[in-house]
Amino acid sequence: xxxxxxxxxxxxxxxxxxxxxxxxxxxxxxxxxxxxxxxxxxxxxxxxxxxxxxxxxxxxxxxxxxxxxxxxxxxxxxxxxxxxxxxxxxxxxxxxxxxxxxxxxxxxxxxxxxxxxxxxxxxxxxxxxxxxxxxxxxxxxxxxxxxx
Ligand SMILES: [Zn+2]
Ligand SMILES: [Zn+2]
Numbered sequence: 001x002x003x004x005x006x007x008x009x010x011x012x013x014x015x016x017x018x019x020x021x022x023x024x025x026x027x028x029x030x031x032x033x034x035x036x037x038x039x040x041x042x043x044x045x046x047x048x049x050x051x052x053x054x055x056x057x058x059x060x061x062x063x064x065x066x067x068x069x070x071x072x073x074x075x076x077x078x079x080x081x082x083x084x085x086x087x088x089x090x091x092x093x094x095x096x097x098x099x100x101x102x103x104x105x106x107x108x109x110x111x112x113x114x115x116x117x118x119x120x121x122x123x124x125x126x127x128x129x130x131x132x133x134x135x136x137x138x139x140x141x142x143x144x145x146x147x148x
Contacts (some may be wrong), residue, residue, distance in 0.1 A: 002035035004028055004050065009035060028053050076146040077139045083131030090123020095130065100140030 001010045003017035005027025010017060015024055025032065028050060031043035038044065041053035077099055086095035091112035093105030111119035129135040130145075138144050 002030055002032050004030050004032045006030065007035045007037065025051070076143050079130060079133065079145040079147055082136070082145060083127045086123050086127020086130055088127075090125075090127045091117065091120020093123060095123065095127055099136065099145075102140075 001012065001014075001024060002008065003010055003020060003022060004025065005022035006017060006020040007030035008017050008019035010024050016022070017024065020027075029037060029039075031038050031046060031048050031050060033048040034043060034046045036043060036045040038050055038053075041050050041055065042048070043050060082095045082099055085098055089095075091108065093108035096102070096105030096108060108119070108123050111122060113119075126135065136145075
């Protein structure tokens, strides 16, 4: 039996690791059967399945997840969605918020309110132009809009 937190050898019947203070069987990072450092739920040395291994707590996996969420966040926004938002609720700048142009979106709300709604034509026309692909071809981060 080895400490799953630090890899220290634990004597039979010992409930706590004298080295790190973790309860025996708790923690992860080391195989409790052979004491080898592990970075997955199965020990690469002895094949022991690490009970209670939580992939979310694994730093390598965590970094991968971060990478994935960044990737998802930078997926291209839909030209169709932006255009339709512009046509339907362009006066509220919703299509601008959708694309990340928050400042312009707020400005469109202000213009719409100040002009008693007439200014919403701005967002409406912008929505049509987005659909035609003649204006706003990227989102606020510079990621080109997708065609669907
Ligand atoms: Zn320990
Ligand atoms: Zn092992």
